[in-house]
Amino acid sequence: MRRTYILDTSSLIYDPCAWKQFINSDVIIPIAVLNELDKLKKQSGEVGKNARVCIRLLDEISEKMDITTGVQLDDDVLLKIDATHHNLEEAHFAGFGDPTYGDTQILACAYHNWMNHPERDVALVSNDINLRVKAKSRGMDAVSHQGDKYSLSDLYMGTQTIEHEEAGLDLLKDGSIDPRAYGLSLSPNECVLFQDKDGNGISLGRKTAFNELSLVRKNYPWGIKTRNKEQAFAVDLIMDIDVDLVTLIGRAGTGKSLIVLATALEMVISRKEYDKFIIYRPIQPVGNDIGYLPGTMEEKLAPWFQAIMDNFEVLFSNKVGGDWKRDLEMFQKRGKIEMEAITYIRGRSIPNAIILIDECQNLSKEEVKTVLTRAGENTKIILTGDIEQIDNSLLDATSNGLTHVIEKFKDSDLAGHITFTQGERSKLASKAAEIL
Numbered sequence: 001m002r003r004t005y006i007l008d009t010s011s012l013i014y015d016p017c018a019w020k021q022f023i024n025s026d027v028i029i030p031i032a033v034l035n036e037l038d039k040l041k042k043q044s045g046e047v048g049k050n051a052r053v054c055i056r057l058l059d060e061i062s063e064k065m066d067i068t069t070g071v072q073l074d075d076d077v078l079l080k081i082d083a084t085h086h087n088l089e090e091a092h093f094a095g096f097g098d099p100t101y102g103d104t105q106i107l108a109c110a111y112h113n114w115m116n117h118p119e120r121d122v123a124l125v126s127n128d129i130n131l132r133v134k135a136k137s138r139g140m141d142a143v144s145h146q147g148d149k150y151s152l153s154d155l156y157m158g159t160q161t162i163e164h165e166e167a168g169l170d171l172l173k174d175g176s177i178d179p180r181a182y183g184l185s186l187s188p189n190e191c192v193l194f195q196d197k198d199g200n201g202i203s204l205g206r207k208t209a210f211n212e213l214s215l216v217r218k219n220y221p222w223g224i225k226t227r228n229k230e231q232a233f234a235v236d237l238i239m240d241i242d243v244d245l246v247t248l249i250g251r252a253g254t255g256k257s258l259i260v261l262a263t264a265l266e267m268v269i270s271r272k273e274y275d276k277f278i279i280y281r282p283i284q285p286v287g288n289d290i291g292y293l294p295g296t297m298e299e300k301l302a303p304w305f306q307a308i309m310d311n312f313e314v315l316f317s318n319k320v321g322g323d324w325k326r327d328l329e330m331f332q333k334r335g336k337i338e339m340e341a342i343t344y345i346r347g348r349s350i351p352n353a354i355i356l357i358d359e360c361q362n363l364s365k366e367e368v369k370t371v372l373t374r375a376g377e378n379t380k381i382i383l384t385g386d387i388e389q390i391d392n393s394l395l396d397a398t399s400n401g402l403t404h405v406i407e408k409f410k411d412s413d414l415a416g417h418i419t420f421t422q423g424e425r426s427k428l429a430s431k432a433a434e435i436l
Helices: 009-014 031-040 045-062 102-116 129-137 165-174 229-238 256-270 297-319 324-333 365-372 401-409 427-435
Strands: 003-007 025-030 071-073 077-082 121-125 141-143 159-163 191-195 201-207 213-215 245-250 276-281 337-341 353-357 380-385 415-420
Touching: 003 102, 009 031, 009 045, 025 031, 025 102, 031 045, 031 077, 031 102, 045 071, 045 077, 102 121, 102 129, 121 129, 129 141, 159 229, 165 191, 165 201, 165 213, 191 229, 201 229, 229 245, 229 256, 229 415, 245 256, 245 401, 256 276, 256 297, 256 353, 256 380, 276 297, 297 324, 297 337, 324 337, 353 365, 365 380, 365 401, 380 401, 401 415
Parallel strands: 003 025, 003 121, 025 077, 121 141, 159 191, 245 380, 245 415, 276 337, 276 353, 353 380
Antiparallel strands: 071 077, 191 201, 201 213
16 A cells, blocks of 8 residues: 655654655645754754755655645655644644644644545655644654755766776776776766675776776875875876866765865876965854953864864874974965965956865855856865765755856866765774764
C-alpha cells in the first residue's frame, strides 16, 4: 500500500528537504506549515536558515508544475501543498484546540486526509512530541523524523572515481589521453581517480583544454606532501596558470587552507609566477560578537587571521626553520604577502596575484561578484569555505556566494572545483565533523 505522510513544521526545520526521505510515497505539507516557516525565516541561527532553505526549495519545485495537485519528484515521491481551509468549529474537529494555533491547523489537515482516504496508510510526521500524542489520541499514526538529514545541496563535486583499468594505465603510460576515446564524459577541469575492478587506484587525471585528460603528477609545494586525492587535485589546479578560478569546499580539518597557502607560497615566492599573495577574510563572528577591538588595523584584524597564522607557522617552520614570524614579516614588508579584511576590496584592481578568499561561504552572491571583478590580468582567485558552517544569519547552504560560484562556473574552462571529504586534522576532529 502506498503511504501518505503529512509533514509538520518541526520536521522541516530539522531537515529542510525531509520529503526526500519518504520514497514511493505521497507527501503533503499543510499550508499552515508555510505560514509558520514564513515567521521562522526571520530568525538567526539554524532554525532561520533551515526555514529559508525549505521555502526556497519548495519555490523551485512549485515552478515545475501545480504543487497543489502534486509534483512528481525523484524516487517516486509525490509532493503536494494542501491549501484546504478546514472549519475547526465542525463537530469532528471538536477538542483540537485553538483554531488560530498552527499545530491545530496541521492536525486538522492530517485528520482530514486520514478520514477521507481510508484506503491509504496516512501518518503525521512531527518532531513535536505533544502533536504526535494528539494525533495518536485520535487514532492516527504519528512518527518522528530523526533520520540522517538529506544533503541540502547536490553540488557539483569536481571529481569522479571511475572503474576503467585500461584508461587509467594508458594515462599513466602516456601522460594524457582523449577521454572521448574511452567513453568518458567530463566537465572542464574535472578530476578523475581511475581504479581497477578491485578498487585499487591506478592514476589521477584532470580534463584540461583541447579535451585532453592529463595525468596529475606528484607535487610538493613549499615542501608539503599531499595526503589524499582531493589535496593532490587542488594543488594541480592552483599550479595551473591557465586556471583563473579555483573553488574548494570541505569540512574543518580537511586541509583546504594549508594546501592553498603552501601552493600559493610556492607559486609566488619560489617560482615567481605571480607578484604577490593576498588573503581576504569576511569579518563574521561565530556566536555573539565581542564588540569593537582596540589598536591598529593590524591588531584589529589579528584575531580573524589566527587560523591563517597557525598554518603559516607550520609552513615557514618546516621550510626554513628559525623565527617563522620574522620570515613572514619579511615577505609582508616586501609586498609578497598581504592580509586584509574583505571590506576593503571594493575599488581595487589587482593584477598578477594569487587572491585567497577564506571562509567564502559567509559572503553573498553580490559580494562574491565584487571579489571576482577585482581580478586584473594574470590573477588567480581561490575561494574556500565550508557550506555547512555559515555564520552569516542571512545566508544558508544554497544561497551563499560560494555555492553560487561553484554551480555557475562548473562548465567554464577558466575554473576548477574540488570538494574535500577526508579529514586530516586528527581522528577526533574528523569524527566530530562527521557525527555532530
